[in-house]
Amino acid sequence: MTFRKFAFNNVIRNIRLYAAYLLSSMFMVMVFFTFSIFSFHPDLNGNGMSTSAYIGMKVSSSIIFVFSFFFILYSMSSFLQSRKKEFGLLMMQGMSMKQIRSMVFLENMVIGLFATISGIVLGLVFAKAILLLGENVLILNGKLNFYFPIQAILLTLVAFIALFFFISLFVSYILRSNKLITLIKGNEMSKGEPKANIFLTLLAAILLVAGYGTAVLAERDMVINVMIPVIVIVSIGTYLFFTQLSVYIIKRLKTKKKFFWKNTNMILFSDLSFRMKDNARTFFMVAMVSTVAFSAIGTLYGFQSAFIKDASNKNPYTFSYESYGENEEHDVQLINKALQKEKVxxxxxxxxxxxxxxxxxxxxxxxxxxxxxxxxxxxxxxxxxxxxxxxxxxxxxxxxxxxxxxxxxxxxxxxxxxxxxxxxxxxxxxxxxxxxxxxxxxxxxxxxxxxxxxxxxxxxxxxGEEGVFAVSEELYPQLNDYQFKPTEYRVYVKKKQYASVMFVGLFIGIVFFVSAGSFLYFRLYMDLEEDKQKFKSIAKMGLTERELKKILSRQTMILFFTPITVAIIHGAVALTALSHLSEFSLVKESVTVLSVFFIIQVLYFFIVRYLYTKQVKAEVL
Structure with missing residues (x-):
């Protein structure tokens, strides 16, 4: 067996562990490729899309690409941590650290190549549906016909192959040569009982309360003045919440004997403080990334709804016209003739x-x-x-x-x-x-x-309401916007102005949210082998299948919903502050956006819980 064949087989053998990483990478490639399809579409530029929106799509592609770099870097680092034991065994068989680095480089390039090609293929499969969706969301004047996006394919292929190459090179370079005993024992080595610093625990609570209070109580221009300080305070408070306050709360719960000794709570909470401490950085990252997604989409959707509602409410008439005497008679005749022409x-x-x-x-x-x-x-x-x-x-x-x-x-x-x-x-x-x-x-x-x-x-x-749009479209370019006001057409124009922003914001928000869910998935599966051994030992003492499923469900629920709950609270506070700034009520829109994301997270939780429980049960029972 050649060394390259050995690296390729390693990827195949660890396909379960790599699945989420591979699928998430494919998704990011597909999203980037989708933006490229729109950017290079021959009929798009000048077909109802403003220059700013066109530039916005280019910038969004760059944001997704940069975010993909950090996402893949973090994911790969997490996988390396979970493979310490494997590296130790390979070193016992005589493999040098240089060879391990080469193996990691080749493995990551195999995954990167497959993810890039698969993402492009999926993008091509769904290209027509995506273009059709773009027509409706962007409210374009004409149709976006399917075309074979050679430029988009080349850009995506070169960009992501280069991205995976540099990340593979970087990760393999920084791979440290730990002592053999450290690699073999891996996660079995005791880390000591996690302890919460009382001062930092109180500081976490104070910072969160102060940040929330300041954001909610700020009015109008004060929201801008306190924005940066609040973001800094809440970010620090969130990190301390996961590293200190959560550990303190769990420790207090363990002292409550009636609660701790009830049913399977002892098994669940015995190592929960370890998990919270170990997962603190992941939880913090997921909470902050999700908050950005919630706030961005909630703000865009809220402001779009508010501005469109405002445009439709400002004038109760189908058409209105104001004049101070100049061209009044000519303009009124023009309007009446247009109505007659369209039989309105x-x-x-x-x-x-x-x-x-x-x-x-x-x-x-x-x-x-x-x-x-x-x-x-x-x-x-x-x-x-x-x-x-x-x-x-x-x-x-x-x-x-x-x-x-x-x-x-x-x-x-x-x-x-x-x-x-x-x-x-x-x-x-x-x-x-x-x-x-x-x-x-x-x-x-x-x-x-x-x-x-x-x-x-x-x-x-x-x-003759079907002719109203035609009348508006004919007269709107000829008459002054401040004088002639076709209500429905003005609403249409507003929708069109915000459609491209919503389209871009929605894609970026989805990328952030999917990445946040992937982080949680990676973290959960890093502990899979440890959980298998733990529950296998407990099963010998009489743990039933029902009790095992209950423990795993609650354990997975805590992992998935703790950072998302924090992010929803952050997002709700941020959207409340923005509503004070704009004087528009964003309650309805905020509830809608947060509810949709929460439902998606619930569905994701059920899928991951099923797959995770199935693997643990197969080992234990």
Whole structure:
């Protein structure tokens, strides 16, 4: 058997251990390849995608590539730690450390080559589906036809073969030559009872509480000022939580005899503090990577929903048009002709918006008849404003409402009578984000000369809605965006603007999350041989199959859900702080994103638990 054949057989024999590493690497290659397919697509550039979005996809490919480097480096280092005993046996058979390094290099290159080729092949298999998904998510004007991405294949192949080569070279170079006895005994050597430092335990709790409190209580611009300090404080607190506070909590639980001696708790908690201490870096990394994924996707999804909702709520009409006199007649005729051309029937109204100077600022005032005509246009109830009465109208869910200021002011008529506001109503009848006054028609005639006037038109479609988009698409480039406002088309434009950002953010978030799950999988399987021996010994004392499954389920659950729970709490706090910064409520979007990730983690847990339990049972029972 040649040395190369020996290295290849090593990979085949350890395929179970390498499975998650191989699949995760394949996934990263496929994601990078997918971005490359979009980047080099001949129909994409200039087909509805902005230059910034196009650059964003290029940058995202770079982020995924850099992250892949650290992911593969960490994964390979973990595997080497789990193979200490194997290296010791090989050294006993006469293999030198130089030969072991060469073997590790060849093994990693075999895995890297297979992962790269498999990732590209999978990308090609799903290319058409991915392009179809891209059409819908990116809201492109035309179709993205399938093409054979030669440039994308070459870039991915060269980039990842080079990445695996340098990582293989680096890992084999830094592989240390431990003493033979250390390698043979491996994890069997006692590490001593883990101890938690009381000061660091308290510090962990204080830092987390202080970081959470500061993030949640900060308002508006203060969120930016405290962002970096909070990230640093919470990061340190998270690391100390896994290394100190968790060990302290487990130690306290072990002192509770009723709890510790109940059923199989003794077996579960006997070495849990060792596991928490050993897994502290993995837990910390998973928690922080998952937090980044939660926060990034939650923020993008939340802001997209908020901005789209804001765009749709700002104007209740199908079309509206504002003018200060320039080209008014021409533009209105243009709109009406476009409606006729597309056979769209609509009711329309026109009024003059008048602005008046008040004690603190200028204010808009509408007369009762105008208000009621526009209210009827959108199906709202009309109002009755008596002579001498002043009503404040507030637009629903407006972020710039000035109702309180208007309630403190008064309107002076030419006759010298002062009107005091006593009532506030909420209405979308006139699409003005600021609050305004409505007075009776008689009082409106007695108002002083306005400081400004604006002509306002609105159309509400009653028939032929299928032609609304065509009308909007025709008129939007011709008319000023500040004057002509096609509500549905503006929502479409907003969706299109954020679609590319969401597409990129979603891919990066998924890569981070899959990597976090892979870290946990690697860590679990590093302890597989130790668990087999432990439970094999305990089984001789009467451990039943049901009890074994229960212990392994709880052990795997703690491993999987401790860092994810911490990450969900981190993500919830981060999204709450961001909602304070933007003044948009992100509760619904945050719950949606965090719930989806949690469900994915639950499914991942059940799959891994089944595979892990099956292997331990095969050895023990």
């Amino acid at each position: 029937k609509a009711n329309s109204e026109h009024m003059m918006w008048t602005s008046y100077e008040m004690s603190t600022d200028w204010t808009l005032i509408a007369k009762e008849s105008d208000f009621n005509r526009f209210a009827k246009l959108i199906g709202e109830d009309s109002i009755e404003v008596e002579e001498g009465q002043l009503v404040v109208v507030e637009y629903p869910d407006s972020s710039i409402s000035n109702t309180e200021e208007l309630m403190k002011q008064s309107v002076e008529l030419k006759s010298g009578i002062s009107l005091q506001p006593k009532e506030v109503i909420v209405s979308k009848a006139l699409p003005e984000q600021y609050s305004y006054y409505v007075i009776s028609d008689l009082d409106y005639e007695n108002l002083p000369k306005p400081i400004d006037e604006m002509s306002f038109y609105a159309w509400q479609v009653t028939d």
